Amino acid sequence: MSQPAKRAVVFAYHNVGVRCLKVLLAGGVDVALVVTHEDSATENIWFESVQSLCETEGIPFITPADAKAPELLAQLQALKPDLMFSFYFRHMLPQAILDVAPAYNMHGSLLPEYRGRAPTNWAVLHGATRTGATLHEMTAKPDAGAIVAQQAVPILPDDTAFEVFGKVTVAAELALYDVLPQLLAGTAPRTPNDLTKGGYFGGRKPEDGRIDWARPAREVYNLHRAVAPPYPGAFTDIGPRRYVIERARPYRGALPDGLAPGLAVVDGAILGICGDGRALSIHSLLADGLRISAAELKTQLAA
Known part of the structure; x- marks a missing residue:
């Protein structure tokens, strides 16, 4: 039974x-x-x-x-x-x-x-x-x-x-x-x-995704991976704009001398320069929620 x-x-x-x-x-x-x-x-x-x-x-x-x-x-x-x-x-x-x-x-x-x-x-x-x-x-x-x-x-x-x-x-x-x-x-x-x-x-808040570019590239990359969309994303604020990394990979190439930590445009590509002299290659970047090109970012960074 x-x-x-x-x-x-x-x-x-x-x-x-x-x-x-x-x-x-x-x-x-x-x-x-x-x-x-x-x-x-x-x-x-x-x-x-x-x-x-x-x-x-x-x-x-x-x-x-x-x-x-x-x-x-x-x-x-x-x-x-x-x-x-x-x-x-x-x-x-x-x-x-x-x-x-x-x-x-x-x-x-x-x-x-x-x-x-x-x-x-x-x-x-x-x-x-x-x-x-x-x-x-x-x-x-x-x-x-x-x-x-x-x-x-x-x-x-x-x-x-x-x-x-x-x-x-x-x-x-x-x-x-x-x-x-x-x-x-x-x-x-x-x-x-x-x-x-x-x-x-503990729980994580969107603010926890703020990037400290002085940190080593591996740490910044892991932060991006941990909060990439559909989570709120790793971000940095420059002036009134908020930039969110949508897709990125470790950068494998050689970097020019003198680049300060933070977002940069090098040879037509968006990079995130980190404190250990390494960088992220950012394949998709959002500016205030909209996807932005390398040329647009270069203009904004120069403003």
Whole structure:
């Protein structure tokens, strides 16, 4: 006689939320409720919609403004889920919610590395050569619970955070898919999360993309990769204009003597001169949101 389907409540947002929710549905999980977010009018929404998936699949969903609201806790308690999952949900869940049922979170790094916010962006910023996704038990302390499953992916030298995030999304799907039968059977492995390694990182703001041209070229390039569009981008202000690097690569040629750190036009090409005497070759530069040519930049820099 077959066992009844496990009932789950899922907190989810973003691409990882969509893909992991689809894994649960494919695995026969009874998703009783999805808790997600309203899209912000001030955010560049380049990612998939959990709400749209719920509407397509006929899954009940809510978008509470406060994850600590007593009404939400009462609703979850009434559903009596067997399991709860958090897939890129943006709010911390209070202990009272975690006490409702065993809860698991999907984090976008190889824990214990890059705990906290924006793990993919931080990994690229720090020049990491690999990252991945980790499913772990949820505790009141973020990203601290025992590890249930991990899937690694490479970070290639010229990958942007956007490109790496695509890999992390697939890694999250694979990690959950592989361990889901064991989770449902109650036999999933648990590996201690060694918090003496790695570290916590905070959220990132657009202002964090400001370029310090006195830094070495590799650091400036990693900053560009970490925040390249569709993220807000690495930028520099010259007078009233804001210049944002859209696409760039390390410059391999010889530089003329006497170039000051900052934007420059050399032999009809846009370069970003850095403090170590090296440069970035900027293939696409935005000036106040519009793509600008080398000739236009040269005119503006001379003004």
